[in-house]
Amino acid sequence: MLIEQYIVDVRRQLTGESLTATRRRLGELRDWSEPLPVAKAGDQARLESHLLQALGEGQGRHPLGISEVVPYAGHLVLRLESAQPLASLLPLLPYRDRRRSRHGVLDLRALAGSRGIELLLGRTGAGRVTLLGPQGCDFAAVLKAHREAVEGRQHVPLWTKDTPHDPTSRPRRPSRTAQTRSKAAKPVDPHAVCPGLASALLRRLHLWESMAAGSKVTFTSESHGSGLRWTVQRRLTQDARLHDDNVATALAESVAGPGLTADIDGHLCSQRQCVQTFDSMRLTVETVYSEDTRPARRPGRARSHVLATFLTERSPSADAGGEGRAGHVLQLIDPWGDGPLDTAEQLAAAWAHQGLNTLVLRVDSSRSQDGSATAAWQRARLTGGAGAMFKGEANYVHGDLEADITRARAAFDHIILVKRHWVDLPLQAFSPLADDHLIVADGHLPRTTKITRMDAGELQRRTIALTPAESAVAWLHHRLARIPFADIPMTGLLLWYAHDQHDPDSFDTTVDMELARHGMPVLGRLPQPPRRGLHRTVLDHLPDKQRAFVIQQSARIRKGLGPARADTTVFLAALREYAEL
Numbered sequence: 001m002l003i004e005q006y007i008v009d010v011r012r013q014l015t016g017e018s019l020t021a022t023r024r025r026l027g028e029l030r031d032w033s034e035p036l037p038v039a040k041a042g043d044q045a046r047l048e049s050h051l052l053q054a055l056g057e058g059q060g061r062h063p064l065g066i067s068e069v070v071p072y073a074g075h076l077v078l079r080l081e082s083a084q085p086l087a088s089l090l091p092l093l094p095y096r097d098r099r100r101s102r103h104g105v106l107d108l109r110a111l112a113g114s115r116g117i118e119l120l121l122g123r124t125g126a127g128r129v130t131l132l133g134p135q136g137c138d139f140a141a142v143l144k145a146h147r148e149a150v151e152g153r154q155h156v157p158l159w160t161k162d163t164p165h166d167p168t169s170r171p172r173r174p175s176r177t178a179q180t181r182s183k184a185a186k187p188v189d190p191h192a193v194c195p196g197l198a199s200a201l202l203r204r205l206h207l208w209e210s211m212a213a214g215s216k217v218t219f220t221s222e223s224h225g226s227g228l229r230w231t232v233q234r235r236l237t238q239d240a241r242l243h244d245d246n247v248a249t250a251l252a253e254s255v256a257g258p259g260l261t262a263d264i265d266g267h268l269c270s271q272r273q274c275v276q277t278f279d280s281m282r283l284t285v286e287t288v289y290s291e292d293t294r295p296a297r298r299p300g301r302a303r304s305h306v307l308a309t310f311l312t313e314r315s316p317s318a319d320a321g322g323e324g325r326a327g328h329v330l331q332l333i334d335p336w337g338d339g340p341l342d343t344a345e346q347l348a349a350a351w352a353h354q355g356l357n358t359l360v361l362r363v364d365s366s367r368s369q370d371g372s373a374t375a376a377w378q379r380a381r382l383t384g385g386a387g388a389m390f391k392g393e394a395n396y397v398h399g400d401l402e403a404d405i406t407r408a409r410a411a412f413d414h415i416i417l418v419k420r421h422w423v424d425l426p427l428q429a430f431s432p433l434a435d436d437h438l439i440v441a442d443g444h445l446p447r448t449t450k451i452t453r454m455d456a457g458e459l460q461r462r463t464i465a466l467t468p469a470e471s472a473v474a475w476l477h478h479r480l481a482r483i484p485f486a487d488i489p490m491t492g493l494l495l496w497y498a499h500d501q502h503d504p505d506s507f508d509t510t511v512d513m514e515l516a517r518h519g520m521p522v523l524g525r526l527p528q529p530p531r532r533g534l535h536r537t538v539l540d541h542l543p544d545k546q547r548a549f550v551i552q553q554s555a556r557i558r559k560g561l562g563p564a565r566a567d568t569t570v571f572l573a574a575l576r577e578y579a580e581l
Contacts, residue, residue: 003032003353003539006384010256011035013210015069015203016062025070031540033381035256037073039199042192043127044074047119049191049198049228050105051078051129054088056219063205063217071203079132083142086117086131090146094158102158105189110159112140193227197282200258201230207257211246212236216290230283235290242274242287251278251285254378327409328564331417331434332494335482340440342535343494344416346526348380349537350554352387356413359390361405363419363431365397377411381539389539396431405433409565414558430575435566436491438557441479443495443525445511446471468507472514485520487578489571492521494557496528524557526550 008022014036017025026035039045058064065085070077080086094104109120117139121127133139150157157163191198201219208217216235221228236242251260266277274287330347334340341362348358359377380391390412394404396419408415417434430437451462466474476485483490493515504512504525512522527546529535538547 003384004541007032007035007382010382014205014207014256015071016066016206017068017070021070027541031536033255035382036071036203039071039076039196039203040073041122041126042195043122044076045127045195045199046189046191047108047121047127047129048076048202049195050092050108050121051089051119052198052202052219052230053191053221053228054092055085056221058085058088059216060085063209064219066205069203069205074126075128075130076203077130077132081134083133083137083139086133086139086142089119089131090143093146095150096156096158098154104158108159109161109163110143111161112143117143190223190226190228193225194282197258197260197279198228198230201232201283204258207250208232208234211244211250212240215240224282227282229281232283232285234285234287236287238289240289242271242289243269244274244287247276247285247287248278251283255380255382259378326413326564327415328413328436328561329405329409329415329417329434330561331419331431331437332440333419333429333437333483333490334440335480336441341418342529343440343496343526344418345380346537346550347554347557348389348414348416349383349539350551351414351558352381352383352389353385353538353551354555355385355387357388357390357411359392359408359412359415361408361415361417362391362393363396363401363417364393365395377408381537383539396428401431402433430488430571432568432572432575435564436561437489437571438491438494438523439480439483439485439520440494440496442528443497445508446474446478447507449474468510469514471507472511472518475511476515476518476520480520484578488574490520491562492523492560494523495525497525498528521560523560524553526553 004023004026007026008019011017011026012019012022015022026032029035029037039048055064055066058066060081061067062081065081066078067081068077068079070079092105092108093110094102094106094108096102105121107122109125111118111120116130116132119127119129119131131139147157147160198221208215212234214237218233218235220231220233222231223229248262250257252262253259260278260283263277263279263281266275266281268275272288276285276287277283278285332340332343334343341360344360348360351358360380377390377392379388381389383389392404392408394401405415405417417431419429419431446466448463448465451464453460453462515522527550536542538550542550
């Protein structure tokens with residue numbers, strides 16, 4: 001399956017969107033490292049948490065009566081299948097009774113338009129949700145009738161556009177007693193405490209229907225410390241199995257899924273129910289049998305099961321034994337940058353596309369990282385095949401980098417090491433734990449040079465053409481001036497080229513031969529991503545010609561690498577000799 005079709009299929013199974021709309025919206029994303037955008041603003045996630053609680057026990061042909069969910073970073077669109085779910089949301093709208101007591105969610109506004117109802121939360125309207133209905137369902141009339149009913153009870157609606165927000169309190173210096181009380185006091189709105197969980201569940205509402213056809217799902221919440229604990233109840237048909245490993249796999253998925261961690265002792269199964277807990281008891285999934293004995297409705301052609309997509313992608317934990325795993329470590333070095341992450345992602349994505357398990361390991365020395373903690377690998381992209389692409393972080397000063405790489409060798413085919421702080425500590429930028437060291441540099445090879453002289457009080461400038469041998473020497477002294485490639489063995493070069501640049505001509509090919517004669521062979525070339533714009537890999541939307549070129553060059557680079565678990569004594573000896581110079 002092509003990666004475009006694969007990503008579209010995954011997102012549709014989570015949101016219920018149409019095929020055409022999903023293709024268009026995915027094409028608008030910067031890349032596909034996050035197929036479902038996360039709510040960026042706190043008010044956006046808080047509003048979605050309120051909506052999930054209000055709609056949590058709704059029923060319909062679709063989960064909670066919502067036929068489609070369209071997520072954006074600062075906006076969410078819900079298409080309701082009828083006006084019944086809208087009636088469950090009306091109690092959220094704020095109003096003031098005759099005793100001047102306020103009810104509902106403060107700072108929530110509801111605006112009726114031609115497309116439906118738009119809910120805004122916060123003083124600046126940072127939380128935004130649009131409610132759409134089926135054809136012929138007038139949501140504006142429902143909102144108008146609710147307002148007339150509130151005013152008929154002699155209450156004052158506070159959700160209209162003209163309703164002023166409460167004035168902000170003047171900041172003042174609190175006393176020590178007031179500070180102590182404020183620390184112990186709980187926030188007024190429990191939905192304001194870690195609302196990201198509820199937002200992630202609402203944005204992936206159709207996941208549960210995709211895992212089990214004919215199932216019903218409800219969402220309930222209860223107080224948990226300062227926030228909320230959520231419970232998802234799945235009701236399956238009598239012919240389905242209660243326990244499903246895909247529930248934990250889907251919730252733990254960090255690219256398309258919410259990335260939750262299953263609790264160690266949070267799994268209890270019996271003949272009547274299966275209970276699983278996640279994220280330190282903040283989410284409980286209860287699976288029971290439905291009392292409805294009718295057979296499950298067969299899913300349509302557009303509702304292919306999620307079992308055929310990202311749940312089947314290989315995970316490194318399944319191959320922890322490392323049997324048959326190469327475990328090759330490649331270090332990418334960029335002397336003029338802070339770490340060639342773009343290059344690492346390009347290579348890792350291309351190799352994962354070819355069926356390999358790859359890891360981009362970013363190594364740092366910052367104290368902000370917990371050096372005592374074991375490095376964790378997180379999925380970086382969906383591949384749609386047997387391969388997998390992961391990313392991780394490790395610490396080479398406050399952690400055990402050697403142990404992390406040993407563990408990574410047993411789980412991955414290729415580990416691409418990106419080490420930071422080249423400018424501060426050049427010698428420490430080289431890692432003897434790597435099997436190969438590849439230098440990433442600009443692939444623009446000079447063909448001319450300029451000479452400026454002063455003759456009889458006038459400046460004279462000339463342009464001199466360079467031979468391939470002169471071009472190679474000039475490029476080495478300019479681009480690799482900070483790398484002691486003459487004293488420390490390097491595997492070779494990986495060159496960037498501009499997107500509008502064509503394949504290397506005869507001059508570039510001759511310069512490549514001269515670079516190899518100086519001990520720096522060119523293993524391959526990759527397109528340089530623009531500084532401002534889209535940064536896409538072969539696992540994102542790319543033109544077919546460019547994708548084929550990147551895959552071909554990545555295979556060529558991999559062919560030029562040495563064996564895994566190479567002897568590091570020679571490289572260490574070269575480092576010591578260079579340090580003593």
